[in-house]
Amino acid sequence: MYKYCTCSENRFVLSLDNHVGIVEALTAFCKEKGIKAGLITGLGAVSEATFRFLDPAAKKYVDKTFSEQMEITNLTGNISVKDGAPYLHIHLTCGRRDYTCVGGHLLEARINGACELFVESFPDAEIGRYFDEETGLNLYKF
Numbered sequence: 001m002y003k004y005c006t007c008s009e010n011r012f013v014l015s016l017d018n019h020v021g022i023v024e025a026l027t028a029f030c031k032e033k034g035i036k037a038g039l040i041t042g043l044g045a046v047s048e049a050t051f052r053f054l055d056p057a058a059k060k061y062v063d064k065t066f067s068e069q070m071e072i073t074n075l076t077g078n079i080s081v082k083d084g085a086p087y088l089h090i091h092l093t094c095g096r097r098d099y100t101c102v103g104g105h106l107l108e109a110r111i112n113g114a115c116e117l118f119v120e121s122f123p124d125a126e127i128g129r130y131f132d133e134e135t136g137l138n139l140y141k142f
């Protein structure tokens, strides 16, 4: 699902295998390393991406899938823990063939080409999440 190296203490460089899901692979990596707080940054290319848009009035996510080849122009995320499992909050921006961009809160995206990621863990921290009724979001619990 991925290859990685440890480039310095608590910092990892990952290369995801072609055709895997980014969230699925990163969740597996966080489980393998026991990461409970951290940062993710990366780039690559995908053939499909599903974004979520939170409608603040309805407090509901509206999902939209783009099924086309796109460049990841930015992937930024954070790692926390919810219900004992890794909880990834990732925002993704993708560049299309016509050089316009789409993006948003990432549900899942499928690699088509490469995906290069840097992950930094904060081993002394464990950041939790709780569901906030007012916003409809899973907010940080310190």
Ligand code: FE
Binding pocket: 089, 090, 091, 105, 106
């Ligand atoms: Fe988000």
